[in-house]
Amino acid sequence: MKVLTSKFTTKYNTAPFSQIKNEDYFPAIQEGIALAKGEIDAIVTNPEAPTFENTIEAMDYSGAILDRASSIFFNLNSAETNDEMQKIAQEISPLLSEFGNDITLNADLFARIKTVYEQKDRLNLNPEQTTLLDKKYKSFSRNGANLPEEKKNQLREIDKELSKLSLQFGENVLAETNAFEMHLTDYNHLAGLPEGAIEAARSLAKAQGKEGWIFTLDFPSYIPFVTYADNRELRKKMAIAAGKKAFQGNEFDNKEITLKIARLRHERANLLGYKTHSHFVLEERMAQSPEKVKSFLNDLLAKAKPAAQREFDELAAFAKKLDGIEQLEKWDGAYYSEKLKQELFNLDDEKLKPYFQLEKVLEGAFTIAGKLFGLTFTEIFDIDKYHEEVMTYEVKDEFGELVAVFYADFFPRKGKRNGAWMTSFKSQYIKDGVNERPHISNVCNFTKPTETKPSLLTFNEVTTLFHEFGHGLHGMLANTTYPSLSGTSVYWDFVELPSQVMENWCYEPEALALFATHYQTGEIIPQEYVEKIKESASFQEGMATLRQISFGLLDMAFHSNNPTDITDIKAFEKTVFEDTTLYPDVAENCMSVAFSHIFQGGYSSGYYSYKWAEVLDADAFAYFQEKGIFDKEVAKKFKDNILSKGGTELPMELYKRFRGQEPSPDALLKRAGLL
Structure with a gap:
């Protein structure tokens, strides 16, 4: 039964997860590639002269079956993987990268695209069609279509190798995360830990048939431990374990892989006529050049560093006064920050968590999307899931029309990578007069419910939920003709605007009143807590900004220079971090080898975009605040010009249409208390 390559007969054409077996993936991808090749051949051999419709448009609609099958596979490989799937991924990835190259290096196809591209001023195209034509032409010229044959072959080899290496990188990080656990049997070692963290650790031990408590490097286990455990030695043990993932000289070591990826990217950029990988990447970003990114980061660094140093000195003095700590170390940071925060604001996560029951926070996000964009979310039980914990929703507009299908997957498990992300199982596009609606998913790793408590979120997890939901809305409200321009298919340094802007509602009393109610008493979160959440929002913002800048600079150091001279990753990293370092270095730790965002995900030369988008989001939210945070008119402008x-079109044009002006960094600096 060819489940993945037949037309789905399910409700809303959703993925029939329960019918898909691991052995279906490889043949489905092979068949998908064959079908897509057939569609491309039909374009190339079309006897009619190349037109926008028979070449550019036809290409964008081609490969739908392959896209669907591969997005299902890779989404599950992140959220519900196993050894067999990881093996299949190693086989599928080179096939897909080979297929991608077969297209971009197809000289006859490029000739047709070039013909259309050279007539573009006479074709009367609308803005979306113009963008599609530009993107298609560039996707070829930027990927070697103008190269001589032997260089095209070189490019193919590099791409194949890169796709394998980045998979291996991620698998090593996941293996190292899963390999470590701290098994405690002495109750005294749990001093300081919140009851919820202790209970979760007990459940974990029980599940393994062990006495005591087990803590792991999964965030819901790791973060509470390093934040609250009084035992400094155990905090140190956890922090060092987290920091030395894939840096232990064992079979999961990523040192060589990291260098190989950086070198191959550089070689690839040179082959295509670019000075470095960053020059290649940033040509298609709002920032446009490595110089601009570095000056953006260094400018922020100059503004944030004095504040960060002040905050660090204050923290060090506090730790010394409290516990006689002579030298503040990395494993002390979260612990004393939490204590200082409590002293300054009398507010800790444990006080807030009872007001943030997962189901209610999610309901709150839905309500806010309803007030702003007229959406309703109804849980449905008649579509397939890939895991029993996944929740599924029907999303409709104010006229009762289907907008999207939404999947929510919130708890950690063995087959799921750490972190939080949004993805899609099916894109939105319009074809033959039918507006195909998207299937969007949010995947997170929040604290599971226990025998006695529902899932209660830290405030940080609340903002994470809203952040991913913002990406989700970008996908759900997509309303474009072509699949490759739909939803989150935007410039990378623009993609974080919808997600980051949504986080702002978590700080507004009017919004919190909608969902922050005590899980036992139903009492709305007290006003004083809300004020403290707002006040504490910029607590240690200088240090947090410095940390983000350091990651952005590390990314640029690997990718905007020639990396062939890097021999010792650790030494290289130390040099890069010199201007942003506050804590003493930990010899056993290295960040680069587990920096999945840039070596496995798509953030290479793009990590700066979190900060870049923060400038956009602070400026955009300032507009909402001026008019009212639920103002229908501003929301409509945001939906019509950004989300849909x-x-x-070019992001800056869309932004100016929404805002009436270019963004000013002042809103961010003001919000962060750095002005």
Whole structure:
């Protein structure tokens, strides 16, 4: 039964997860590639002269079956993987990268695209069509279509190798995360830990048939431990274990892989006529050049560093006064920050968590999306899930029309990578007069419910939920003609705007009143807590900004220079971090080898975009605040110009249409208390 390559007969054409077996993936991808090749051949051999419709448009609609099958596979490989799937991924990835190259290096196809591209001023295209034509032409010229044959072959080899290496990188990080656990049997070692963290650790031990408590490097286990455990030695043990993932000289070591990836990216950029990988990447970003990114980061660094140093000195003095700590170390940071925060604001996560029951926070996000964009979310039970914990929703507009299908997957498990992300199982596009609606998923790793308590979120997890939901809305409200320009298919340094802007509602009393109610008493979160959440929002913002800048600079150091001279990753990293370092270095630790965002995900030369988008989001939210945070008119402008437009036009043009002006960094500096 060819489940993945037949037309789905399910409700809303959703993925029939329960019918898919691991052995279906490889043949489905092979068949998907064959079908897509057939569609491309039909374009190339079309006897009619190349037109926008028979070449550019036809290409964008091609490969739908392959896209669907591969997105299901890779989404599950992140959220519900196993050894067999990881093996299949190693086989599928080179096939897909080979297929991608077969297309971009197809000289006859490029000739047709070039013909259309050279007539573009006479074709009367609308903005979306113009963007599609530009993107298609560039996707070829930027990927070697103008190269001589032997260089095209070189490019193919590099791409194949890169796709394998980045998979291996991620698998090593996951293996190292899963390999470590701290098994405690002495109750005294749990001093300081919140009851919820202790209970979760007990459940974990029980599940393994062990006495005592087990803590792991999964965030819901790791973060509470390093934040609250009084035992400094155990905090140190956890922090060092987290920091030395894939840096232990064992079979999961990523030192060589990291260098190989950086070198191959550089070689690839040179082959295509670019000075470095960053020059290649940033040509298609709002920032446009490595110089601009570095000056953006260094400018922020100059503004944030004095504040960060002040905050660090204050923290060190506090730790010394409290516990006689002579030298503040990395494993002390979260612990004393939490204590200082409590002293300054009398507010800790344990006080807040009872007001943030997962189901209610999610309901709150839905209500806010309803007030702003007229959406309703109804849980449905008649569509397939890939895991029993996944929740599924029907999303409709104010006229009762289907907008999207939404999947929510919130708890950690063995087959799921750490972190939080949004993805899609099916893109939105319009074809033959039918507006195909998207299937969007949010995947997170929040604290599981226990025998006695529902899932209660830290405030940080609340903002994470809203952040991913913002990406989700970008996908759900997509309304473009072409699949490749739909939803989050935008410039990378623009993609974080919808997600980051949504976090702002978590700080507004009017919004909190909708969902922050005590899970036992139903009492709305007290006003004083809300004020403290707002006050404490910029607590240690200088240090947090410095940390983000350091990651952005590390990314640029690997990718905007020639990396062939790097021999010792650890030494290289130390040099890069010199201007942003506050804590003493930990010899056993190295960040680069587990920096999945840039070596496994798509953030290479793009990590700066979190900060870049923060400038946009602070400026955008200032507009909402001026008019009212639920102002229908501003919300409509945001929906019409940002959320529904995808990548159909240049981001700055869309932003100016929404805001009436270019963004000013002052809103961010003001919000962060750095002005």
